[in-house]
Amino acid sequence: MKSFTYEKVDTPEAAVRNTEAARYIAGGTNLLDLMKLQVETPAKLIDISRLDLASIDERDDGGLTIGALVPNSDLAADPRIIARYEVLSRALLAGASGQLRNKASTGGNLLQRTRCYYFYDTSSRCNKRVPRSGCDAIGGENRILAVLGTSEHCIATHPSDMAVAMRALDAVIVTLKPDGDRRRISIHDLYRLPGHTPHIETVLEQGELITHVELPKPPAGKQAYRKVRDRASYAFALVSVAAIVQVADGKVESASLAFGGLGPMPWRDGAVEAALLGHAPTDAAFAAAADALVAQAKGHGSNDFKIPLARRTLITTLRDLTGA
Amino acid sequence: MRFTINGRAYDADIDLRTSILDLCREHLGLTGTKKGCDHGQCGACTVLINGRRVNSCLTLAVMHQDDEVTTIEGLGQVGNLHPIQEASVRHDGYHCGYCTPGQVCSTVGMLDEVAKGWPSHASRDLAAPHFDDDEISERMSGNLCRCGAYPNIVDAIREVAGIASKGRTADEKDAAMASEVMA
Numbered sequence: 001m002k003s004f005t006y007e008k009v010d011t012p013e014a015a016v017r018n019t020e021a022a023r024y025i026a027g028g029t030n031l032l033d034l035m036k037l038q039v040e041t042p043a044k045l046i047d048i049s050r051l052d053l054a055s056i057d058e059r060d061d062g063g064l065t066i067g068a069l070v071p072n073s074d075l076a077a078d079p080r081i082i083a084r085y086e087v088l089s090r091a092l093l094a095g096a097s098g099q100l101r102n103k104a105s106t107g108g109n110l111l112q113r114t115r116c117y118y119f120y121d122t123s124s125r126c127n128k129r130v131p132r133s134g135c136d137a138i139g140g141e142n143r144i145l146a147v148l149g150t151s152e153h154c155i156a157t158h159p160s161d162m163a164v165a166m167r168a169l170d171a172v173i174v175t176l177k178p179d180g181d182r183r184r185i186s187i188h189d190l191y192r193l194p195g196h197t198p199h200i201e202t203v204l205e206q207g208e209l210i211t212h213v214e215l216p217k218p219p220a221g222k223q224a225y226r227k228v229r230d231r232a233s234y235a236f237a238l239v240s241v242a243a244i245v246q247v248a249d250g251k252v253e254s255a256s257l258a259f260g261g262l263g264p265m266p267w268r269d270g271a272v273e274a275a276l277l278g279h280a281p282t283d284a285a286f287a288a289a290a291d292a293l294v295a296q297a298k299g300h301g302s303n304d305f306k307i308p309l310a311r312r313t314l315i316t317t318l319r320d321l322t323g324a
Numbered sequence: 325m326r327f328t329i330n331g332r333a334y335d336a337d338i339d340l341r342t343s344i345l346d347l348c349r350e351h352l353g354l355t356g357t358k359k360g361c362d363h364g365q366c367g368a369c370t371v372l373i374n375g376r377r378v379n380s381c382l383t384l385a386v387m388h389q390d391d392e393v394t395t396i397e398g399l400g401q402v403g404n405l406h407p408i409q410e411a412s413v414r415h416d417g418y419h420c421g422y423c424t425p426g427q428v429c430s431t432v433g434m435l436d437e438v439a440k441g442w443p444s445h446a447s448r449d450l451a452a453p454h455f456d457d458d459e460i461s462e463r464m465s466g467n468l469c470r471c472g473a474y475p476n477i478v479d480a481i482r483e484v485a486g487i488a489s490k491g492r493t494a495d496e497k498d499a500a501m502a503s504e505v506m507a
Contacts, residue, residue, distance in 0.1 A: 003339070003340065003341065004340060005340075006386055008387075025384070025387070028382060028383065028384060028387070029379070032343075032382045032383075033363050033364060033382060036362065036363065045340075047386075047387055049387060073376075073442065076443070077437075077440070077441070077443060079451070082443065082450045082451050083451070086450060089450055090445075090450070093443060093444055093445040093447075094445050096466075097367065097465055097466025098377060098430070098433070098434060098437065098444075098465075098466050099364070099367060099370055099377050099378050099379045099430065099433075100364060100382075100466065102376045102377060103378050103379070103383070232465075233445065233461070233462050233465035234465040234466055
């Protein structure tokens with residue numbers, strides 16, 4: 001690990017004051033792992049773990065505001081999350097281990113880095129780790145990597161389960177910028193596709209600090225999170241689906257579907273939901289939605305299996321949720 | 325820097341990069357906590373910080389000077405074992421023993437989570453989890469045992485948690501083993 005300077009801050013305003021070449025650290029479960037491998041080499045760590053951002057509060061619109069430092073364990077176990085946003089609790093509990101969930105923060109989970117083998121291996125070429133160095137994942141071992149939203153420069157997946165559920169829930173990310181401005185960013189706008197710049201993963205500016213995540217009032221319908229992985233627990237998703245579907249009068253009235261394991265960001269595609277709306281919840285409609293999901297999908301050899309797996313996982317999830 | 329570990333104050337002059345794991349093992353002589361992967365994947369380094377189980381390898385010591393750290397040395401000592409250690413001995417809940425301190429610390433933290441009503445991926449009803457063998461396996465998935473002592477680890481946890489046994493008791497296993505040896 002490269003050496004660094006360390007500053008512990010007491011307020012968000014102090015945190016954003018001097019962020020050049022710095023990283024914020026809260027739980028540190030991903031950052032320290034990457035620092036040990038020298039994938040991350042910050043000159044300075046700003047310890048935000050004691051900021052007063054660890055509560056979950058009611059909002060006037062019936063939603064909740066989640067402090068960026070709420071640990072994943074506490075968020076998953078919160079009775080209000082369980083009662084109103086079960087998909088989020090389920091997604092969190094499907095991720096990592098008990099020990100990691102106890103440390104990992106809400107904000108850190110959103111910003112965790114890909115688990116692409118080549119990103120982690122500093123002797124490999126990786127455009128995300130070293131811009132314009134090349135990509136050894138394309139043509140390499142890419143079983144766990146993306147089939148949607150990739151570019152010729154990067155096929156990494158975003159590893160979070162939590163963020164997939166938050167996309168289905170239309171979460172809003174609240175930040176504080178070094179200039180003192182606060183902004184609210186829809187989770188749909190937070191992440192960037194890799195394109196020519198896979199090292200730029202979000203729209204956040206240098207030093208911009210996530211302080212809260214807002215959940216709008218719970219959507220109508222039933223919620224589910226289904227995750228397919230290589231072992232029954234403590235593994236990243238090959239494919240996951242966060243689904244919220246409302247059926248009324250025999251037809252799908254509303255649907256919100258987001259996917260993990262498939263793309264460089266938690267994936268959501270309006271065409272998938274449009275294929276369901278107004279239709280009876282039947283296998284034909286589910287197949288149409290699944291076709292829409294994978295219409296642009298591109299395999300890279302060892303991850304080709306994800307395309308049919310994504311179809312089947314979506315169809316099964318919709319069957320379970322609608323009782324069809 | 326000053327730390328509180330197992331209720332005792334320690335002073336240590338350490339590099340900022342030092343993890344709680346390395347602080348304990350390399351600077352304070354507390355070698356009960358084990359380094360397996362050093363990347364949060366195996367759970368051998370599990371300790372309790374303010375009662376919550378965490379991977380000490382992914383925890384910078386400098387960030388925890390105001391916290392209470394509990395390691396395996398704080399849970400039980402020779403002649404004064406923690407109930408989970410006693411149950412592990414009775415059920416052969418280990419083979420080489422390298423993962424055992426982490427398994428024991430993790431179990432203490434895990435049972436506290438269960439007592440608080442926290443659900444898991446194995447819970448059908450998140451609001452009212454029913455603690456059973458599937459829950460034990462799911463909740464302990466962050467602790468690997470490369471010897472494969474899992475069935476006996478689950479037996480030990482089940483006994484301490486007071487869950488009705490699906491399998492054999494420790495005495496029945498001893499009797500069966502004795503008869504195998506006799507045969």
